[in-house]
Amino acid sequence: MNTSASIPNSDAFQPVQTQTWMNGRHVMRCVRVIDETWDVKTFVFAAEQPLMFFFKPGQFVTLELEIEGEQVMRSYTISSSPSVPYSFSLTIKKLPGGQVSSWMHDHMNQGDELIVHGPVGRFNVIDYPADKYLFLSGGVGITPLMSMARWLFDTNSDNNIVFAHSARTPRDFIYRRELEHMDSRVDNLTLHAIVERVDIGQTWNGYRGFIDRDKLALMCPDVLDREVFCCGPEPYMRAVREILQGVGFDMRRYHEESFGEIPAVAEEQALEQAETAQEEHEALAVSDLLSVEFTGSGKSVRIAPGETIHAAATKLGLHIPKACGMGICGTCRVHLAAGEVSMEHNGGITDDEIAAGDVLSCCSVPVGDVSVEF
């Protein structure tokens, strides 16, 4: 076979004409709502005009909602894959007392609009390429791993994947049929599942109980050779970390994601920081204070060293949108017009955005007088 004749030259390709999204604020329309289990729904979103949703499988978006007159921001990982790029989906479990998840289940219907920030996040298979992966998920923490599995499956990758999911009962096993379908179609994806309990009327042939060292050894005997991605409730991830550390796993190859706890933790930390800053502020000489000017509103404030740009804005009654409060989601990104900051982010901003002068206000501390476009 003449291979040179079968490979088209670059003249045979056209650049993509359809617009693609970038990290930012987007208006989306819900185009479908799918019942995944009794308390989990998938919401599929698309743009008004044809738009391709490229993102790294495992990344997340932040929803900007208005609930009972208040702006609420909440982050969710994308459950679909960029291999199906004309829409993207979020799979959300209705949590008891969960303000946003309940609102989504009760009020978000086909045809409704929604504001979305993102996509962002370092928890993805593109940034951590490996020949062999172990995906570990607990409950609705399956969503980013499903995005990764769908991507690797759809693109016919030859990466070896062991996907081990833990669910409460068989009826809580999200995406069960789709994962079984993938497992049956290719020999480089192996599915395992553990359920906590089996109720009357249900049948189950998989593992029972909780993930532990013995089960992990049975499901994935070559775990030490794999890149591990883990997402689930904190107790689940803690158990996974302990198991991996116990078998001598190189934790530099372990990646985890949990959103459920983040807003509360971040809020607590922010409050503590604000209180400490307030005490320190009172003891500081005026000359130690730093000036933060907001050019859009023409307002400025003097803050103590260590306080963030977001805290400075809040003192002035300026509401820079904020969700995670710890440099993950990118919601609070602003442009620095002058001055310098020290920014300790967690992947919520790209190198290009930093090079363009943007900063995440929730985790950026001025190192002198600064001027911010807001």
Ligand code: FES
């Ligand atoms: S609020 Fe999420 S990065 Fe600042």
